[in-house]
Amino acid sequence: xxxxxLLPFFLLLPAGAxxxxxxxxxxEVDNPTVYDPPPAQRLNxxxxxxxxxxxxxxAMRFEGxxxxxxxxxxxxxxxxxxxxxxxALDAGDTDAARTALTSVTELDPNFAEGLARLATIAYxxxxxxxxxxxxxxxxxxxxxxxxxxxxxxxxxxxxxDFRGAEEAYREALFYHPYLDGAKRGLIRMEARLDxxxx
Numbered sequence: 092x093x094x095x096x097l098l099p100f101f102l103l104l105p106a107g108a109x110x111x112x113x114x115x116x117x118x119e120v121d122n123p124t125v126y127d128p129p130p131a132q133r134l135n136x137x138x139x140x141x142x143x144x145x146x147x148x149x150a151m152r153f154e155g156x157x158x159x160x161x162x163x164x165x166x167x168x169x170x171x172x173x174x175x176x177x178x179a180l181d182a183g184d185t186d187a188a189r190t191a192l193t194s195v196t197e198l199d200p201n202f203a204e205g206l207a208r209l210a211t212i213a214y215x216x217x218x219x220x221x222x223x224x225x226x227x228x229x230x231x232x233x234x235x236x237x238x239x240x241x242x243x244x245x246x247x248x249x250x251x252d253f254r255g256a257e258e259a260y261r262e263a264l265f266y267h268p269y270l271d272g273a274k275r276g277l278i279r280m281e282a283r284l285d286x287x288x289x
Contacts, residue, residue, distance in 0.1 A: 134160045138235050141267055150269040161204050161233070169195050169202065176208060188212060196225075203233035210242060222246050237267035244276045253283050 128136070137156045144150035164170055172191045179187035189212045195205035210225035226243045229236055240263035247256035257280035263273035 130160050130163075138266065142265075144269060147269040150267065154267065161236070164199060164202055164205075166199065169199055169205070172198075173205065173208070185212060185215065189216075201232055203229040203236055203239070206232070207236060207239045207242065210239070210246075214242070214246060219246050219250055223250070235266045237263045237270055237273065240266070241270060241273045241276065244273065244280075248276065248280065253280050253287070256280050257284060 141153040172195045176188040176191040192209040206229040210222045213222040223246045229239045244256045244259035260273045260277040
């Protein structure tokens, strides 16, 4: 279950539990309190802020904002299925979660978060190749998905592709410099590769 532990803790919180982080740069308008940048613009701003974060605490705030956007879909049906999958996983019902997430990826093959979530199920099923394939698809759609990069590192590590795992962990840290799972993974891979080179 270590792959599932990559999911940020705030995904388990009730809706609205993560506060909105100030700092999105918005244009001057007559009444800035009613200006709401489109999700793609806000996402870009949060990713830029995350990469420049000066502390783990600051990074966590931007991480939360990023996931609030990335886990939502324009389709209410897909949002319902994503929530159903989370509830099923919390209850230990992996089969129900797999069914819901499979439906998500069939309804919207271009929803990166749906692919990344389904990859966690494949990983825990021991289907490493399927997990790797799903994560690669997710990353083609959203190359900044730091959790997917970390997951890909874990998958490659288990497959014995230590160089590939090291690269994946480095990519994760490029977008999220305080991501603990990626930090630990990179340390493991550097030690492993140093040992192999002796």
